Amino acid sequence: MKLDAKIPEGPMAEKWTNHKFRVKLVNPANRRKHKIIVVGTGLAGASAAATLSEQGYQIEAFTYSDSPRRAHSIAAQGGINAAKNYPNDGDSIYRLFYDTVKGGDFRSREANVYRLAECSNLIIDHCVAQGIPFAREYGGYLDNRSFGGAQVSRTFYARGQTGQQLLLGAFGALQKEIKKGGVKMHTRCEVIDIVVIGGQARGIISRNLITGELTRHEADAVVLATGGYGNVFFLSTNAMNCNASAAWRAYKKGAAFANPCYTQIHPTCIPVHGEYQSKLTLMSESLRNDGRIWVPKKAGDKRPANQIPEEERDYYLERKYPSFGNLVPRDLASRNAKQVCDEGRGVGPTGQAVYLDFADAIQRLGKANIEAKYGNLFEMYNRITDEDPYTTPMMIFPAVHYTMGGLWVDYNLMTTLPGLYALGECNFSDHGANRLGASALMQGLADGYFVIPNTINDYLASNKFEKVSTGHDAFAQAEKEAKDKLDRLLAVKGNRTVDDFHKELGHLLWENCGMSRNEKGLTEALEKIPQIRAEFWKNVNVPGSADDLNQALEKANRVADFMEFAELMVRDALDRPESCGGHFREESQTEEGEAKRDDENFCYVAAWEFKGLDEEPVLHKETLEFEEVHLAQRSYK
Amino acid sequence: MSEKINLTLKVWRQKRGEAGGFKTYEAKGIDTDASFLEMLDVVNDEITLKGEEEPIAFEHDCREGICGCCGSLVNGKTHGSHERTTLCQLHMRHFKDGETIVIEPFRAKAFPVIKDLIVDRSGLDQIIAEGGYVSVKTGNAPEASTTPIKKELAEAAMDAAECIGCGACVAACPNGAAMLFTAAKVSQYALLPQGHPERTQRVKNMVAKMDELGFGNCSNEYECAVACPKGIDVKNIARLNREFIKATLSQGK
Ligand SMILES: Cc1cc2nc3c(=O)[nH]c(=O)nc-3n(C[C@H](O)[C@H](O)[C@H](O)COP(=O)(O)OP(=O)(O)OC[C@H]3O[C@@H](n4cnc5c(N)ncnc54)[C@H](O)[C@@H]3O)c2cc1C
Ligand code: SF4
Ligand code: FES
Numbered sequence: 001m002k003l004d005a006k007i008p009e010g011p012m013a014e015k016w017t018n019h020k021f022r023v024k025l026v027n028p029a030n031r032r033k034h035k036i037i038v039v040g041t042g043l044a045g046a047s048a049a050a051t052l053s054e055q056g057y058q059i060e061a062f063t064y065s066d067s068p069r070r071a072h073s074i075a076a077q078g079g080i081n082a083a084k085n086y087p088n089d090g091d092s093i094y095r096l097f098y099d100t101v102k103g104g105d106f107r108s109r110e111a112n113v114y115r116l117a118e119c120s121n122l123i124i125d126h127c128v129a130q131g132i133p134f135a136r137e138y139g140g141y142l143d144n145r146s147f148g149g150a151q152v153s154r155t156f157y158a159r160g161q162t163g164q165q166l167l168l169g170a171f172g173a174l175q176k177e178i179k180k181g182g183v184k185m186h187t188r189c190e191v192i193d194i195v196v197i198g199g200q201a202r203g204i205i206s207r208n209l210i211t212g213e214l215t216r217h218e219a220d221a222v223v224l225a226t227g228g229y230g231n232v233f234f235l236s237t238n239a240m241n242c243n244a245s246a247a248w249r250a251y252k253k254g255a256a257f258a259n260p261c262y263t264q265i266h267p268t269c270i271p272v273h274g275e276y277q278s279k280l281t282l283m284s285e286s287l288r289n290d291g292r293i294w295v296p297k298k299a300g301d302k303r304p305a306n307q308i309p310e311e312e313r314d315y316y317l318e319r320k321y322p323s324f325g326n327l328v329p330r331d332l333a334s335r336n337a338k339q340v341c342d343e344g345r346g347v348g349p350t351g352q353a354v355y356l357d358f359a360d361a362i363q364r365l366g367k368a369n370i371e372a373k374y375g376n377l378f379e380m381y382n383r384i385t386d387e388d389p390y391t392t393p394m395m396i397f398p399a400v401h402y403t404m405g406g407l408w409v410d411y412n413l414m415t416t417l418p419g420l421y422a423l424g425e426c427n428f429s430d431h432g433a434n435r436l437g438a439s440a441l442m443q444g445l446a447d448g449y450f451v452i453p454n455t456i457n458d459y460l461a462s463n464k465f466e467k468v469s470t471g472h473d474a475f476a477q478a479e480k481e482a483k484d485k486l487d488r489l490l491a492v493k494g495n496r497t498v499d500d501f502h503k504e505l506g507h508l509l510w511e512n513c514g515m516s517r518n519e520k521g522l523t524e525a526l527e528k529i530p531q532i533r534a535e536f537w538k539n540v541n542v543p544g545s546a547d548d549l550n551q552a553l554e555k556a557n558r559v560a561d562f563m564e565f566a567e568l569m570v571r572d573a574l575d576r577p578e579s580c581g582g583h584f585r586e587e588s589q590t591e592e593g594e595a596k597r598d599d600e601n602f603c604y605v606a607a608w609e610f611k612g613l614d615e616e617p618v619l620h621k622e623t624l625e626f627e628e629v630h631l632a633q634r635s636y637k
Numbered sequence: 638m639s640e641k642i643n644l645t646l647k648v649w650r651q652k653r654g655e656a657g658g659f660k661t662y663e664a665k666g667i668d669t670d671a672s673f674l675e676m677l678d679v680v681n682d683e684i685t686l687k688g689e690e691e692p693i694a695f696e697h698d699c700r701e702g703i704c705g706c707c708g709s710l711v712n713g714k715t716h717g718s719h720e721r722t723t724l725c726q727l728h729m730r731h732f733k734d735g736e737t738i739v740i741e742p743f744r745a746k747a748f749p750v751i752k753d754l755i756v757d758r759s760g761l762d763q764i765i766a767e768g769g770y771v772s773v774k775t776g777n778a779p780e781a782s783t784t785p786i787k788k789e790l791a792e793a794a795m796d797a798a799e800c801i802g803c804g805a806c807v808a809a810c811p812n813g814a815a816m817l818f819t820a821a822k823v824s825q826y827a828l829l830p831q832g833h834p835e836r837t838q839r840v841k842n843m844v845a846k847m848d849e850l851g852f853g854n855c856s857n858e859y860e861c862a863v864a865c866p867k868g869i870d871v872k873n874i875a876r877l878n879r880e881f882i883k884a885t886l887s888q889g890k
Pocket of ligand 3: 702
């Protein structure tokens with residue numbers, strides 16, 4: 001395997017324009033002859049499927065949900081970034097690019113990030129044209145707000161439901177193309193393997209989740225837009241069905257997996273409250289615009305918040321980072337919360353929480369104003385915790401939220417498996433070691449609406465596509481393997497539920513490969529994961545049958561993949577003894593306890609190649625060059 | 638403070654292609670801070686380990702009230718009886734120790750049961766496919782700030798756009814109508830200038846599809862708005878009716 005990022009020549013600001021001109025095009029009359037499979041219909045997948053269909057390609061799209069509108073993207077609250085500079089506060093494409101590279105702690109590819117910033121403005125134009133009801137000012141123009149990691153207001157939003165509105169826009173576009181006959185939509189169908197013929201991705205195996213039937217689908221190219229792997233931790237803010245399986249199968253079929261250890265822990269989530277808990281709920285980061293984060297100065301101070309006088313409170317972010325204050329990037333906000341809790345200054349029944357206090361903001365702006373801005377979030381908080389954030393400070397704690405790692409892709413978003421593309425959270429491309437708020441929606445839509453429709457043509461036009469039939473041996477074999485695996489899961493008939501194993505794995509990862517990591521913990525996890533996996537295959541209990549709607553079986557099949565994937569994640573974390581972004585290695589910190597990068601030795605993307613389950617994967621390095629943004633230790637002081 | 642409660646559940650069980658019926662389960666030691674779906678998780682774990690039957694199938698994903706996957710009739714009410722709440726956001730503190738809870742799938746002619754509490758709501762997507770969007774191709778859009786929109790209109794459009802497509806309105810309607818759902822989408826685009834070029838076909842096609850798929854007629858019962866977890870206003874139905882009349886009149890000309 002050789003990594004070739006295919007970064008276009010020329011000055012940064014001209015690369016994308018030049019590239020679009022240089023790539024080969026498919027004549028409009030020939031597009032109908034190419035079938036493209038799109039797996040996943042969240043922001044990235046729905047926008048890609050709709051746009052490619054508009055261009056005239058034949059699309060088959062898949063989602064395990066009953067409707068594309070249910071994808072995890074729907075849950076994004078805070079907003080989407082763009083470099084419009086409507087507030088006239090010094091923003092530009094260059095600044096968005098710069099902030100994203102810096103925010104990612106210099107572990108992303110500059111050319112991709114620059115393109116992302118360029119596309120950001122087109123996304124807003126397109127979404128407004130789609131009738132997405134973004135927030136507006138009294139003059140009728142679009143409103144912006146600020147978000148962590150930036151000193152300008154560049155975030156567009158639709159109340160606390162930006163992801164919902166953007167997804168419904170992309171979903172509408174997809175429905176439009178379905179109606180026109182350009183997209184064949186397969187809902188309640190889970191893709192369980194990728195089929196490779198002659199070294200190219202040529203199809204997939206899908207399982208109908210109602211009947212259990214396995215079906216074969218061939219195409220000239222396969223696009224994965226299947227989201228992130230945060231649920232490997234069991235508890236996360238991701239939707240319950242999010243999983244890594246499609247990406248993992250792709251990895252096993254020859255697509256390199258990049259930076260699996262880069263996971264983002266979001267600082268503002270509702271703390272864990274019980275054993276039965278199935279997921280964690282995010283409180284949008286936009287709350288940090290007006291809420292002030294604090295803990296008592298004294299360890300073990302158990303007084304209720306309103307009895308702790310001002311001078312005995314530690315607004316630790318404002319104290320340590322005066323210029324960014326409560327708006328420092330997520331990794332810093334999270335790590336600092338963990339630190340104060342480790343010092344015994346955490347609050348709430350478990351001591352694993354910090355306050356997010358709106359008292360000052362309510363006094364300054366009035367309750368009505370705060371309600372207008374955050375009403376729905378406060379309501380959600382109240383519903384879950386039974387507490388009133390208007391009168392008692394919220395309690396928050398970090399939780400797994402987003403995964404920067406993913407399938408390695410070149411500038412065209414193609415993986416190392418020819419003909420297989422990866423879009424959205426599923427790829428590794430733009431956020432380096434830490435993603436800034438409001439930039440995942442931007443990336444998903446940039447990839448789907450603007451990038452893939454201008455790059456996939458190059459592959460389709462430069463290759464000859466022999467007709468493949470689904471009767472081909474490769475399809476038969478992939479289907480057989482999938483079926484055997486499902487049968488094996490059902491045959492174990494052990495004593496533990498799938499969730500029980502998933503929790504055990506998740507807990508191990510949270511403790512040893514979570515907010516802070518060290519060699520000892522990682523080595524230990526690397527030993528334990530194969531043991532948990534072996535026990536899973538000996539003792540899991542999956543009821544029901546394979547030829548019916550069987551949610552336990554769906555889950556078991558995904559958890560079986562998490563059991564393998566976790567090992568790669570930990571291995572990657574162990575192999576990167578530097579700290580960067582969300583990956584904090586205790587061995588590598590500054591005197592003040594901040595993450596310390598090692599650019600001399602680790603300024604690369606770690607792309608792993610599968611060599612067999614019992615073999616060690618092979619590491620390939622894509623060296624990162626920084627032409628524009630100079631490598632510097634991040635500072636938000 | 639949370640406590641533990643015990644409940645009796647009467648749950649609708651139905652296999653694909655067979656008739657269904659109620660079965661009784663005990664839910665013991667349920668934490669009142671748990672959500673309704675987490676309570677079902679606990680019961681399902683027990684069923685699984687007992688090994689006599691399959692766990693209860695129910696649909697869910699985000700578990701934070703936004704994806705629209707979840708939803709069942711709880712004691713005859715869609716999403717339970719708590720105001721403006723999806724089932725996943727209903728917490729067990731609203732139930733009393735010793736209570737019996739009846740849980741069944743959404744009932745509507747256009748929502749056939751697939752298994753247990755899971756129904757087929759794909760009709761809602763088919764209605765959207767008839768015009769619940771603006772037909773703008775990627776690449777066509779003008780600069781975003783060239784379309785100023787009155788704040789009040791943008792807000793009203795957003796109120797309508799908050800629909801999560803859960804189908805509770807259909808299940809709550811005595812006629813099984815999808816009027817509130819359809820009206821929410823029609824309204825969003827009737828309020829915004831971007832939706833105007835297609836407003837005539839949009840309303841006609843979406844309403845026609847609704848009828849074709851076996852959703853009932855609206856007889857102004859307004860049960861839908863009571864059931865709606867997102868508080869979609871019945872005013873939207875009046876707006877749909879106006880749009881529809883305008884559309885049929887303009888066709889006559
Ligand atoms: C609570 C929350 C709030 C967030 N808020 C923001 C925010 O304010 N701003 C921001 O920029 N980002 C935010 N994010 C991050 C952002 O929402 C996600 O990164 C982004 O939406 C991912 O989009 P996607 O299209 O890549 O994947 P997803 O939306 O996860 O879609 C994945 C799709 O793939 C399908 N799929 C997966 N596997 C298979 C398979 N094997 N077979 C068939 N189909 C499959 C799924 O059905 C789904 O359709 C938030 C995330 C969370 C968890
Ligand atoms: S209108 Fe309300 S009840 Fe009906 S689908 Fe939308 S959110 Fe659900
Ligand atoms: S599970 Fe998403 S709305 Fe309830």
